[in-house]
Amino acid sequence: MVATTHSKQFESIELESGVVLSPVSVAYETYGTLNADKSNTILVTHAFSGDAHAAGVDAEGQKGWWDNQIGPGKGFDTDKYFVICSNVLGGCKGSTGPSSINPATGERYAMTFPVITIGDMVTLQKMLIDSFGITRLLSVAGGSMGGMQVLEWAVRFPEAVASAIPIASTARHSAQQIAFNEVARQAIMADPDWADGNYYDKKPPGRGLAVARMVGHITYMSDESMRQKFGRRQREENGIFEVESYLRYRGSQFVDRFDANSYLFITKAMDMFDLANGAQSLVPVLAKSRTRYLIISFTSDWLYPSYQSLEIVSALRRRNQDVAYIELTSNYGHDAFLVEVDEQTELIRGFLARTMKEVAKK
Amino acid sequence: MVATTHSKQFESIELESGVVLSPVSVAYETYGTLNADKSNTILVTHAFSGDAHAAGVDAEGQKGWWDNQIGPGKGFDTDKYFVICSNVLGGCKGSTGPSSINPATGERYAMTFPVITIGDMVTLQKMLIDSFGITRLLSVAGGSMGGMQVLEWAVRFPEAVASAIPIASTARHSAQQIAFNEVARQAIMADPDWADGNYYDKKPPGRGLAVARMVGHITYMSDESMRQKFGRRQREENGIFEVESYLRYRGSQFVDRFDANSYLFITKAMDMFDLANGAQSLVPVLAKSRTRYLIISFTSDWLYPSYQSLEIVSALRRRNQDVAYIELTSNYGHDAFLVEVDEQTELIRGFLARTMKEVAKK
Known part of the structure; x- marks a missing residue:
């Protein structure tokens, strides 16, 4: 399956802050075929450092980040469903973000880019979906930050979402999750090459960004998976621990593929996200949705621990909403949502088939 | 109780690497009175960023880091025991370390300071204890990296250690613990002000060191304690999360009191520490000790999780060695060993009293 990233431009987008960003582009890929009544679309939302290339192999031979779940016969079966994945607003993989040119100045936005929210990412996705003439999604699915977008979709556009699959996610960040993001941001901003965000024609803040990514990687793995892997x-040649060498490598590699300012804006959007908008209980906000839920978490995921998924599940059950919750056993930590294929595939396949039937009935 | 830090200089110390460091100073404090037969000494070993000032109030009004455990009537009762605490080799609080002047060059050691180990820290402590004419310690006690020194003492000098209290510690770092230390080191070295360690007459690498400390603070707390605290x-004035503001403050504050090169050398010593010296089992190495153990860990400590203490306990039990193990319930994470006073006091008091009786019998 060869994948091509497309781009769509809209005249403008109004952000939650009231700021109007104009124009705005969204990079996206699609897999499978839209059916005649446009009822078989699944929107896949990506995690923090993801992009629109979710499946198949691109021109550079790179596999999509969820290729093990999206494709013919896979969990998101492209023989049956039309799958769309787009790069988030604020990103650096084709959608408008801090590294984009501000037409008003002819310069990169850098830190003048407006504050964006998970809600704004969803707004841009809605514009994309609308442009296809699709009024209702069979499902919205994503892990980690992708799961936040899923939840936002379900409560913002209840009629447009038949089912939702938030995986290894949360309705709002805990203090610890905010803290890890803040350390990463401080590492970037501590790098003099960051230069208040104006590094685009110069050396990017590679050292700070690498440190940020290293912190991230520790939180994506588990104590157990690190023990097994490292x-x-x-290393024989220099005596450094393999885990050190791995983190350094992953850190430096990230610098070539991610924009430091996008790191700042997107992590901030994650930290600010609160489905309940400051309220203690998730019950009233989730009651707005008209959606069937499949919620998945993983035993060893300490970054997005199961209790955060359970909080959503409990709130849904209070109002007798349709929710299936599964905690899968895995040693892979938060990364499990990307690597634990078999059980997820089965769960997703069954859930989507049942949703398709329900949708057909109506 | 007013505390004064003293200093002792020795002609030289031979390190595990074979390198001879000369001269070498050790900063220390003592509390209580050494009894006539010199049988009531407790050596308290400090954690990574600790110092010799463990108890009482110093000239600047600063309380010792374990003042809640050391003093008249406290867990380490200075009405009964003579307590010694010294700054570790490689530190920056009075003992010889990277910021010390190398007499051979008249310059600071900086990165020419020799690689040091937990064993070398213990060697310097042994020299200090010997200088008091003390041949046997009633106890060696410490948390975190202090616990590593405790274990090293017990197996290196079995006849000199009547009892040992390693708290919230481990016989060797896991890949995850190494990983967190490595991120901190990379943050420091990524700061251009680090200048390969030659910053002493210039601006220290404050931004990098602050980021390193922020990472540390997250690992010292628990998800739950962060939720409760933040x-x-x-913050009303700027909208930033309180946890962010706290971490920034603690990070910047640390820069004034800790040396970045010491951070590098000491964390490396922790990572390299392996009581079993590469062997899988801890049984043979611990069998060398002739020591009664009180081992304590805390339920919410995910940096030094209970299973690491249990590994030591199991190895001791295999050879029927004298060990009491308690996992205390606490929400404070790794910090619990510093802040959970009551239960620890009771445990330590009873354990020391029984040890004193056993010692008197012999």
């Missing part, structure tokens, strides 16, 4: 093994 | 509360 243990206390040291 | 939740998602934001």
